[in-house]
Amino acid sequence: MSDLNDLYQETIIDHSRRPRNKGVIEQATHSADGHNPLCGDRVRVQLKIENGCIMGIGFQGTGCAISTASASLMTETIKGKTPKEVETAFGKFHDLLTEDQPPAPDLGKLAVFSGVREYPMRVKCATLAWHTLRAALRGDGKAVSTE
Amino acid sequence: MDNVHPHDVGTVLDQEGVAVRTGHHCAQPVMDRFEIAATTRASLAFYNTRREVDTLIAGIRKVQEFFS
Numbered sequence: 756m757s758d759l760n761d762l763y764q765e766t767i768i769d770h771s772r773r774p775r776n777k778g779v780i781e782q783a784t785h786s787a788d789g790h791n792p793l794c795g796d797r798v799r800v801q802l803k804i805e806n807g808c809i810m811g812i813g814f815q816g817t818g819c820a821i822s823t824a825s826a827s828l829m830t831e832t833i834k835g836k837t838p839k840e841v842e843t844a845f846g847k848f849h850d851l852l853t854e855d856q857p858p859a860p861d862l863g864k865l866a867v868f869s870g871v872r873e874y875p876m877r878v879k880c881a882t883l884a885w886h887t888l889r890a891a892l893r894g895d896g897k898a899v900s901t902e
Numbered sequence: 903m904d905n906v907h908p909h910d911v912g913t914v915l916d917q918e919g920v921a922v923r924t925g926h927h928c929a930q931p932v933m934d935r936f937e938i939a940a941t942t943r944a945s946l947a948f949y950n951t952r953r954e955v956d957t958l959i960a961g962i963r964k965v966q967e968f969f970s
Contacts, residue, residue, distance in 0.1 A: 763910075796939065797939070818907065819909040821909075821910075874913065
């Protein structure tokens with residue numbers, strides 16, 4: 756078993772204690788709810804898209820340190836990006852969590868989640884906010900579930 | 903334990919060699935009724951020893967230190 760500090764890196768603990776962009780977005784253009792029935796975690800992601808770019812993003816909900824930190828870091832990462840860029844970032848992030856290979860060099864702060872790979876049960880904690888974001892971008896109004 | 907999610911408690915205790923159950927325990931309706939997202943459950947039985955209980959308590963202290 757790897758060390759706890761590999762999983763709960765300092766940035767993760769920081770973002771779980773003081774999540775960024777947590778709150779309601781006024782005049783959101785897109786929104787979706789996500790649920791992880793195994794944990795009981797729920798998250799709502801709201802977006803404000805202008806001229807094809809995500810200009811505002813906020814999340815609400817409760818979750819473990821990993822899922823809260825992931826939602827928080829996700830909001831920081833994707834602000835100003837286009838939906839297509841979000842898909843690319845999600846692909847790299849997902850590979851980081853599941854593939855046994857060096858992280859993509861342009862992952863930035865998201866690389867702190869590299870320790871999650873050793874804990875397969877926690878991958879869904881780290882991806883819940885991202886799946887919910889993608890559902891919001893699809894805009895079909897369906898809630899996502901990790902099960 | 904305030905401000906620590908059961909799944910985080912479970913991961914730390916697991917590292918200490920203590921198995922607990924975390925989450926919904928397949929009891930969503932009652933969890934909804936009491937507005938609890940998830941809990942941690944230590945399921946003690948007659949074969950558990952005093953030493954194992956001490957290990958659990960030491961593990962809980964570690965959780966508090968780690969996330970405080």
